[in-house]
Structure formats: structure tokens, C-alpha cells
């Protein structure tokens with residue numbers, strides 16, 4: 001299941017659980033249509049930190065921050081889709097100056113209300129196109145957020161935008177799930193990712209377009225409410241090609257933030273590309 005409206009293609013159990021909690025709780029947004037654009041409006045933002053609590057513990061966050069801080073070194077970092085600062089804020093607290101871009105004013109308002117966030121320069125905008133007025137040693141996008149860009153052009157633009165913001169030899173890091181197509185039997189395009197007495201989740205794959213839709217249903221006060229969110233799944237090798245087009249080369253790929261080996265069975269990856277030194281900002 002994917003999340004991201006953040007997350008989403010969710011590749012592992014934690015991420016699936018996060019999505020289930022966040023969207024499950026937010027299904028008060030009733031809609032028979034696909035939800036468009038900013039999926040992290042007020043009703044999601046107000047419950048985001050609560051829903052993402054399991055992904056915000058020191059045990060989960062510390063390895064991410066350590067990994068990113070090592071790559072940033074003495075340089076500034078830019079987070080695409082910074083949200084309420086689950087990662088950006090603790091990274092900033094280690095001494096790495098952090099800036100951020102996010103589509104959702106409601107998520108950014110939560111970030112800005114937190115202690116220490118006043119020195120994070122967070123801008124409202126699309127991370128595929130928004131330009132900051134400086135360059136960085138590190139740009140990163142975590143928690144399946146790249147899947148929120150639902151076209152190849154959009155994801156490619158994100159890679160190009162990352163490269164444009166990097167100093168020569170700077171790093172771009174993406175954390176995203178491996179598409180779960182192996183879980184689908186021949187002829188099937190639906191994958192149930194959650195089932196309980198009051199909530200149901202189904203991912204619907206659209207193979208011709210490489211998109212998928214996460215459908216969330218919940219029983220609230222005796223009524224069934226639905227939220228459907230579009231994503232684009234993407235394989236690791238396609239991301240490598242996008243990086244190459246944008247003037248970056250892969251320097252590492254792991255199954256997690258503690259450098260776990262990436263294997264045939266890995267459900268997500270943390271990948272690092274380096275800006276080619278001949279590519280100037």
C-alpha cells in the first residue's frame with residue numbers, strides 16, 4: 001500500500017500501518033471522487049503526527065538522521081516534502097541547517113509551530129519545480145513521497161530539480177518502496193493491504209500507466225466513507241535512469257537506513273546518487 005500523500009507506495013509494514021492510521025482517521029473527508037492535489041490539507045495535517053507516531057520514535061528516526069547527517073557533513077540540506085518535520089527537524093537539531101519544500105500549507109503550519117523550527121526555511125510549493133535561492137550538499141525525499149508525483153515526467157522533474165539544487169559532488173537520497181507487483185496473481189490488479197472490523201484498504205494497480213490508486217474505506221458513525229489517492233510506482237532501476245538523465249550517478253542502495261543489503265526480497269530501498277562533478281548548478 002502506498003501512502004504518501006505522502007507516502008505511499010508503501011512498501012513495508014510500518015509504512016502500511018502509518019497510511020492506514022493517518023488516512024483511516026482522516027476519512028471524515030467524504031468523497032466519491034478521486035481526491036485531487038493537496039492530500040495533506042487541514043484534516044490530514046491535524047492528525048499526521050499522531051498517525052505517524054510509530055514512524056517518529058527515536059528508534060526509527062535516529063538511523064535516518066544519522067544516515068543523512070553523515071552525507072550532509074558541514075553543508076546545508078534540503079528536504080522535498082518536509083511535512084511536519086518528522087525527519088527534517090531532528091536532522092536540523094544535529095546541527096545540519098535544513099530547508100524544506102512542501103505543497104501543504106497545513107503541514108508546514110504544524111512544522112512551524114514546533115520548537116526549533118523557526119530556523120528552518122520551509123517554502124510552500126511543488127518539489128518537482130520549486131526553486132530555492134541557494135544550493136545544498138544534500139537533497140532528500142523520504143517515506144515514499146516521490147510516489148506522490150503521478151507521472152514519469154513529474155518524477156524526472158523532481159530528479160532534475162534535486163540536481164539543480166546540489167553543489168557538485170552533493171547527494172540526492174530517496175526512500176521508497178519496491179513496487180509490490182510480485183504479490184499479484186496473474187490477471188489480478190487489486191491488493192488488499194488492510195482489513196479490520198472498521199477499515200479496509202485496497203490498492204488498485206493500473207499497469208498500462210504505471211499508476212496505482214490506494215482506496216481507503218472506513219466505517220464512521222455507521223456510515224461508510226471513502227478516500228482514494230493516486231500514486232505512481234517506480235522501480236529502482238528507473239530511478240537510476242532518471243538520476244543519470246539529471247546528471248547524477250548512484251553511489252549506494254540499501255534496504256534500510258542502517259545499510260541493510262538490498263536483495264531480491266527487499267520491500268523498500270534507500271538510494272543515494274551523487275551529482276556528477278562536471279555538472280554545474
Ligand SMILES: C[S@@+](CC[C@H](N)C(=O)[O-])C[C@H]1O[C@@H](n2cnc3c(N)ncnc32)[C@H](O)[C@@H]1O
Pocket residue numbers: 003004005006007008039040052080081082083084085086087101102103104107125126127128142143145148149
Ligand atoms: C507522507 S508525508 C511525509 C512528510 C515527512 N517527510 C515525513 O517523513 O514525515 C508527504 C509530504 O509530502 C508533501 N507532498 C506531496 N506531494 C508533494 C509535491 N508534489 N510537492 C511538495 N510536497 C509534496 C505532502 O504535503 C506531505 O507533507
